[in-house]
Amino acid sequence: MLLDVKDLSIHYYTLSGVVRAVEGVTFSIDKKEWVTFVGESGSGKSTVASAIIRLVPPPGKIVSGQIMLEGKELLKLSEEEMRQIRGKDISMVFQDPMTSLDPLRKIGDQLVEAMTVHGVDEDEAKERAKELLEKVNIPPDRLDYYPHQLSGGQRQRVSIAIAMAFNPKLLIADEPTTALDVIVQDSIMDLIQSLKEEGTSIFFVTHDISLAAERSDKIAVMYAGKLVEFGTVEQIVENPLHPYTQALLNSVPDLWTEKPIKAIPGYPPDLRNPPRGCRFHPRCHVFAEKGELKGLCDAEEPMMIEYEKGHFVACHLYGGSRNE
Numbered sequence: 001m002l003l004d005v006k007d008l009s010i011h012y013y014t015l016s017g018v019v020r021a022v023e024g025v026t027f028s029i030d031k032k033e034w035v036t037f038v039g040e041s042g043s044g045k046s047t048v049a050s051a052i053i054r055l056v057p058p059p060g061k062i063v064s065g066q067i068m069l070e071g072k073e074l075l076k077l078s079e080e081e082m083r084q085i086r087g088k089d090i091s092m093v094f095q096d097p098m099t100s101l102d103p104l105r106k107i108g109d110q111l112v113e114a115m116t117v118h119g120v121d122e123d124e125a126k127e128r129a130k131e132l133l134e135k136v137n138i139p140p141d142r143l144d145y146y147p148h149q150l151s152g153g154q155r156q157r158v159s160i161a162i163a164m165a166f167n168p169k170l171l172i173a174d175e176p177t178t179a180l181d182v183i184v185q186d187s188i189m190d191l192i193q194s195l196k197e198e199g200t201s202i203f204f205v206t207h208d209i210s211l212a213a214e215r216s217d218k219i220a221v222m223y224a225g226k227l228v229e230f231g232t233v234e235q236i237v238e239n240p241l242h243p244y245t246q247a248l249l250n251s252v253p254d255l256w257t258e259k260p261i262k263a264i265p266g267y268p269p270d271l272r273n274p275p276r277g278c279r280f281h282p283r284c285h286v287f288a289e290k291g292e293l294k295g296l297c298d299a300e301e302p303m304m305i306e307y308e309k310g311h312f313v314a315c316h317l318y319g320g321s322r323n324e
């Protein structure tokens with residue numbers, strides 16, 4: 001086990017109320033495993049990602065839970081100890097590479113600095129910077145370029161090169177390809193895959209479940225701050241259990257069956273005041289159709305149960321209510 005997250009809850013304390021962005025999220029990532037978080041906008045994917053490196057933006061706060069990296073409890077480390085881990089054991093790439101690149105400094109200097117802050121000496125860092133750029137298919141003469149002199153795809157490759165500097169144990173990639181065209185997207189996915197092959201575990205975020213299915217080992221489905229289903233790609237795609245997962249899969253085109261695309265009706269809830277019981281019940285077709293579950297779905301929160309080995313779901317259809 002590389003990363004073990006238990007019962008993680010994160011709230012944003014805004015002027016208009018407490019946003020319960022992430023509630024009771026539990027999952028783990030093995031060594032060399034690629035886990036992709038999917039779910040609609042606002043479901044809490046980025047908030048979970050930022051919590052793992054303890055960079056939840058204010059007014060957000062981790063209110064409870066445990067985040068263990070190889071048995072080390074990250075939430076108990078000092079800020080200084082955490083700084084040692086960021087960029088070394090855990091690296092992060094974002095949707096917009098300009099959030100991590102400094103527009104005013106040459107990319108070579110930024111690569112070198114990413115290494116010298118962790119104690120690598122300057123000459124060695126310069127050498128490594130060239131190698132890293134080559135690894136991400138950028139000619140080494142671009143070391144003297146500023147970020148704006150590169151294309152969007154090249155900038156993203158530079159931020160991946162920085163993330164790769166120490167062969168991190170975990171790479172967190174939050175929608176790293178969303179802003180790029182399809183061909184460039186693929187080359188970025190290839191790079192992330194090559195990192196995995198060298199031993200890095202991947203925490204990937206996307207709202208495109210078909211992109212998730214292509215490369216990852218496991219899929220985690222989030223809805224309104226809750227993890228509703230977790231399993232291998234095969235388990236999730238072949239045998240989706242949660243009505244929300246089923247709806248997500250039906251909302252994307254299927255190249256093989258040409259089944260009709262069905263949008264998910266309704267909208268995700270306001271997380272300042274989430275629905276009682278299962279947060280998905282107001283949009284759930286099972287809740288709408290099956291009267292007998294109604295006493296539970298809109299009253300009791302479903303707990304995560306292991307339906308089959310490695311396949312977890314939080315839905316009253318499969319038991320797991322607190323009353324049982």
Ligand SMILES: Nc1ncnc2c1ncn2[C@@H]1O[C@H](COP(=O)(O)OP(=O)(O)OP(=O)(O)O)[C@@H](O)[C@H]1O
Nearest residue numbers: 012019021040041042043044045046047058059271
């Ligand atoms: N800085 C903030 N202040 C207040 N609320 C926030 C803040 N950042 C996120 N939230 C709220 O937290 C919830 C989860 O947001 P988050 O960005 O984690 O979702 P996401 O799944 O990554 O969405 P997207 O797919 O749009 O990136 C949302 O309800 C969002 O409005």
Ligand code: NI
Nearest residue numbers: 045046047174
């Ligand atoms: Ni996000």
